[in-house]
Amino acid sequence: MFIKVREEDYYFSIFSDNPLKPYLILLHGFMGDSRFFNHLLEPLSDFCNPVTIDLLGHGSTAAPSNPTRYYSHEQVEDLSIIFRELNLPPFFLLGYSMGGRLAIQFAIQNNNVLTGLILESTTFGIQDNDSIQKRIEEDEIRANSIENDYRHFVEKWNQASLFQNNSSESIKRKRSLMNIQKNQRPHGLANSLRGFGTGTMPHAHDKLSDITVPTLIISGMNDEKFTTIGKEMNLLISNSSHVIIPNSNHRVHIDNPDLYLQQIKKFISEKQKRLL
Numbered sequence: 001m002f003i004k005v006r007e008e009d010y011y012f013s014i015f016s017d018n019p020l021k022p023y024l025i026l027l028h029g030f031m032g033d034s035r036f037f038n039h040l041l042e043p044l045s046d047f048c049n050p051v052t053i054d055l056l057g058h059g060s061t062a063a064p065s066n067p068t069r070y071y072s073h074e075q076v077e078d079l080s081i082i083f084r085e086l087n088l089p090p091f092f093l094l095g096y097s098m099g100g101r102l103a104i105q106f107a108i109q110n111n112n113v114l115t116g117l118i119l120e121s122t123t124f125g126i127q128d129n130d131s132i133q134k135r136i137e138e139d140e141i142r143a144n145s146i147e148n149d150y151r152h153f154v155e156k157w158n159q160a161s162l163f164q165n166n167s168s169e170s171i172k173r174k175r176s177l178m179n180i181q182k183n184q185r186p187h188g189l190a191n192s193l194r195g196f197g198t199g200t201m202p203h204a205h206d207k208l209s210d211i212t213v214p215t216l217i218i219s220g221m222n223d224e225k226f227t228t229i230g231k232e233m234n235l236l237i238s239n240s241s242h243v244i245i246p247n248s249n250h251r252v253h254i255d256n257p258d259l260y261l262q263q264i265k266k267f268i269s270e271k272q273k274r275l276l
Contacts, residue, residue, distance in 0.1 A: 010056075027098075058188060108208075116214045124236075
């Protein structure tokens with residue numbers, strides 16, 4: 001289904017709509033779209049109502065030509081409008097990687113509409129000015145590569161150590177994900193990097209303490225960088241816990257979906273019981 005948000009069409013899907021179950025909004029990562037969560041939707045619907053959204057520049061959602069339209073505050077405003085239009089009760093928000101960065105930005109400003117927050121393999125941004133500038137320059141190089149030879153970029157992107165996992169199920173699913181990636185619109189991804197890359201987004205280190213809703217932080221045991229970041233976030237968000245999933249790298253929901261689902265079910269079930 002589509003919803004018009006400030007002149008841009010957003011694609012979303014409500015997989016189940018049982019008023020007796022809590023709602024879980026899932027935000028995908030860079031170069032992905034809502035289909036990256038397809039294998040989770042049926043088991044998730046046993047205990048919640050999964051809702052997926054294609055983020056700006058990705059999947060079937062609009063891909064504006066102006067990178068400033070992808071700025072953090074612009075996308076947070078878009079999500080706020082979508083959630084108001086859907087008229088959902090307080091819900092759980094899950095974000096993976098890029099989607100996690102957006103979820104953090106949203107949660108800082110909108111604690112009141114959330115029941116809980118789930119952050120998978122994500123970061124609060126970069127603090128050091130020199131590192132910020134370096135990352136912006138790196139992302140501009142990536143954006144140019146996407147626009148000049150997208151197929152090659154997809155191949156190179158998926159060779160990164162961050163996405164490597166040797167389980168047969170993970171390898172099989174990775175092929176399917178690459179087919180989704182190859183059909184993305186290069187200009188949307190390039191502008192997403194320019195407007196909402198890790199260097200461009202405002203860092204949230206000093207604002208994480210503003211997140212007061214229960215928060216579950218998930219990282220893969222083989223993903224040292226984001227496990228370290230996850231530990232730091234766990235210290236800065238007062239009402240949080242950090243779970244490190246074995247046999248998984250950056251894409252925990254792809255590499256070890258069974259344990260991933262167990263942790264999400266446990267988190268949501270415990271929080272729902274406290275509300276009853």
